Amino acid sequence: MLTKTQTVDGAAIKKAIETRDGKMLSSFYADDALVRVIDRNNPPSKPREIRGRAAITTFWDDICSRAMTHKVDTTIADGDSLAFTQACAYPDGTKVFCAAMLELKDGRIASQTVVQAWDE
Amino acid sequence: MRPIETRYARSGDMRIAYQVVGQGSLDLVFVPGFISNLDLHWEDEGYTRLLKRLSAFSRLILFDKRGTGLSDRVDAHNLPSLETRMDDVRAVMDAAGSGRAALLGSSEGAPMAMLFAATYPERTRALALYGGYAHFHKWVMSPERLDAFIEMAETAWGTGATLPHFAPSRVDDAHFAQWWARFERLSASPTAAAALARMNADVDIRHILNVISAPTLVIHRRNDARVDPDASRFLAQKIPGARLVEIDGRDHPIWTGDVDGVANLIEEFLTGERAVGEVDRVLAALLVTRIYDTARLGDRMWSERSQRFQETWRLLVGRHGGRSVGLHGELMISRFDGPARAIRCAAALREAAQEIGVASAQGAHVGEIEMRGPPVGMTARVAMQLAAHAGRGDIIASRLIADLAAGSGLHFTDAGRISVDELEEPLALVHATSEQHLEPACRPKPRVAEPAALTARESEVVSLVADGKSNAAIAAELRLSEHTVKRHVANILLKLDLPSRAAAAAFSARHPGPHGP
Numbered sequence: 001m002l003t004k005t006q007t008v009d010g011a012a013i014k015k016a017i018e019t020r021d022g023k024m025l026s027s028f029y030a031d032d033a034l035v036r037v038i039d040r041n042n043p044p045s046k047p048r049e050i051r052g053r054a055a056i057t058t059f060w061d062d063i064c065s066r067a068m069t070h071k072v073d074t075t076i077a078d079g080d081s082l083a084f085t086q087a088c089a090y091p092d093g094t095k096v097f098c099a100a101m102l103e104l105k106d107g108r109i110a111s112q113t114v115v116q117a118w119d120e
Numbered sequence: 121m122r123p124i125e126t127r128y129a130r131s132g133d134m135r136i137a138y139q140v141v142g143q144g145s146l147d148l149v150f151v152p153g154f155i156s157n158l159d160l161h162w163e164d165e166g167y168t169r170l171l172k173r174l175s176a177f178s179r180l181i182l183f184d185k186r187g188t189g190l191s192d193r194v195d196a197h198n199l200p201s202l203e204t205r206m207d208d209v210r211a212v213m214d215a216a217g218s219g220r221a222a223l224l225g226s227s228e229g230a231p232m233a234m235l236f237a238a239t240y241p242e243r244t245r246a247l248a249l250y251g252g253y254a255h256f257h258k259w260v261m262s263p264e265r266l267d268a269f270i271e272m273a274e275t276a277w278g279t280g281a282t283l284p285h286f287a288p289s290r291v292d293d294a295h296f297a298q299w300w301a302r303f304e305r306l307s308a309s310p311t312a313a314a315a316l317a318r319m320n321a322d323v324d325i326r327h328i329l330n331v332i333s334a335p336t337l338v339i340h341r342r343n344d345a346r347v348d349p350d351a352s353r354f355l356a357q358k359i360p361g362a363r364l365v366e367i368d369g370r371d372h373p374i375w376t377g378d379v380d381g382v383a384n385l386i387e388e389f390l391t392g393e394r395a396v397g398e399v400d401r402v403l404a405a406l407l408v409t410r411i412y413d414t415a416r417l418g419d420r421m422w423s424e425r426s427q428r429f430q431e432t433w434r435l436l437v438g439r440h441g442g443r444s445v446g447l448h449g450e451l452m453i454s455r456f457d458g459p460a461r462a463i464r465c466a467a468a469l470r471e472a473a474q475e476i477g478v479a480s481a482q483g484a485h486v487g488e489i490e491m492r493g494p495p496v497g498m499t500a501r502v503a504m505q506l507a508a509h510a511g512r513g514d515i516i517a518s519r520l521i522a523d524l525a526a527g528s529g530l531h532f533t534d535a536g537r538i539s540v541d542e543l544e545e546p547l548a549l550v551h552a553t554s555e556q557h558l559e560p561a562c563r564p565k566p567r568v569a570e571p572a573a574l575t576a577r578e579s580e581v582v583s584l585v586a587d588g589k590s591n592a593a594i595a596a597e598l599r600l601s602e603h604t605v606k607r608h609v610a611n612i613l614l615k616l617d618l619p620s621r622a623a624a625a626a627f628s629a630r631h632p633g634p635h636g637p
Contacts, residue, residue: 062147066219118143
């Protein structure tokens with residue numbers, strides 16, 4: 001029997017991110033998914049690569065364990081491509097802004113590229 | 121980049137100072153050892169290096185434990201328990217919005233981190249312990265040695281007197297020793313230091329080790345001067361699944377010695393990825409400075425003058441926009457962005473050496489060097505060979521330096537060629553000559569000290585000094601008071617313009633008086 005799983009779309013991602021539901025978020029990814037993060041510490045020619053669901057789960061667990069606010073603003077869907085922007089803030093007011101681009105395959109996230117910048 | 125903000129978390133009625141640096145996806149709390157000061161850490165090269173390395177892959181949360189640095193003081197008569205102090209970690213994490221973090225406990229911070237991991241497993245992502253222990257008296261100091269340490273801390277606190285107990289190999293590094301003395305003063309008052317030492321001495325957490333469930337990495341330096349490596353072997357044995365890595369070195373503080381080695385281990389443990397060996401090469405001018413003809417100076421005088429010269433070296437290198445990158449035996453190596461700066465600094469160093477009473481010999485070369493770590497590689501090796509080749513007062517540079525410094529107003533004369541081990545072609549050399557207008561019209565002639573300047577009594581005293589006799593022994597032999605002998609010795613040093621007894625002894629040996637040496 002197939003387990004009924006949450007459909008991966010803009011609304012589901014928005015809900016999971018904004019409620020800091022790391023478990024839910026990780027369940028959206030394919031087993032061999034790849035997340036690439038580009039920021040000041042991880043330049044475009046050497047982005048941080050997080051491969052596989054286990055590593056991605058740890059990544060989201062770390063992010064979601066922080067008492068910060070996340071707001072997913074714009075979500076655009078086009079076939080198997082999905083894009084959204086996200087504004088986040090730490091309790092001390094430091095802001096982080098991310099733009100993410102996702103490719104879906106068989107209803108799961110196969111790859112994701114995040115570009116982020118923060119106050120410093 | 122905005123300056124690092126220091127904030128205060130509330131823990132009970134105490135305020136705990138903390139800083140947050142970096143934007144990595146995982147939170148890492150650094151629990152410091154005996155004493156700390158959030159502001160001062162950023163003024164030490166090694167500490168800064170450590171914090172930069174850790175904050176490159178994490179959101180690094182730093183704090184001063186209660187009683188230290190920028191945090192509230194503790195009542196020396198009513199010391200808080202380890203549990204209370206451990207709760208400061210939780211308070212800081214709450215304030216920084218960290219629900220779950222990896223903890224890095226260093227030295228005295230290790231037991232605190234372990235207690236946290238045992239108390240709040242759900243908030244502990246992983247545990248990295250460096251130079252830690254579970255029982256103070258067993259692995260750090262016996263009660264008797266602790267009493268002696270506290271007595272020393274109370275009488276000499278703030279002078280850097282504790283440095284040999286922590287980082288013996290840095291004792292001769294005057295710059296670091298000065299920083300260490302400030303580190304003592306700005307991290308705790310003498311009373312607080314004694315109270316902290318007593319507080320740490322109570323630590324015994326051997327019974328909680330088996331309940332720690334977080335993945336744990338234990339790091340210890342094999343010849344750690346402060347904490348017995350057996351302490352970490354015990355931790356690794358008792359903490360379920362812990363992994364022990366012993367590394368070379370004897371300096372205890374985590375920010376001394378091979379900082380990159382420690383950071384690599386921690387990064388790999390926490391991210392699961394080997395630190396990418398970023399090869400960061402830049403084009404730079406290297407200046408290698410040595411003291412010429414060291415054999416002519418007596419040991420004592422040599423060590424005094426070379427130390428003074430080393431201090432001046434650091435100062436002048438900084439003033440010329442360079443960086444002191446290392447001491448390689450007796451070679452002082454500095455790095456500059458431009459060759460003209462290196463040569464101007466070399467000229468200033470030559471002058472300074474003369475004032476101190478030593479002669480310099482220097483070599484400069486330009487090429488690609490690695491930004492990180494000690495100066496190794498071809499450019500460094502060539503510069504060292506040039507310094508070895510340089511004569512008294514010489515500044516020898518590769519022709520390339522002169523070419524690149526064209527238009528700088530510096531003067532160079534041809535100095536032939538030298539074959540360098542690793543280069544196929546002999547390397548063309550130049551002499552850097554001082555800019556004419558900077559040359560003083562005439563140098564003050566060093567005063568020639570003559571034994572005749574001494575009175576008969578002083579001559580007697582100096583020859584006894586040369587025999588290695590103490591003031592008390594000389595007083596007894598000449599039937600004088602010790603005080604009088606002391607005054608004679610002071611007068612002798614003044615008249616002969618000598619820095620020390622040893623120098624006077626050497627002088628006496630070179631100028632045998634009527635009675636012979």
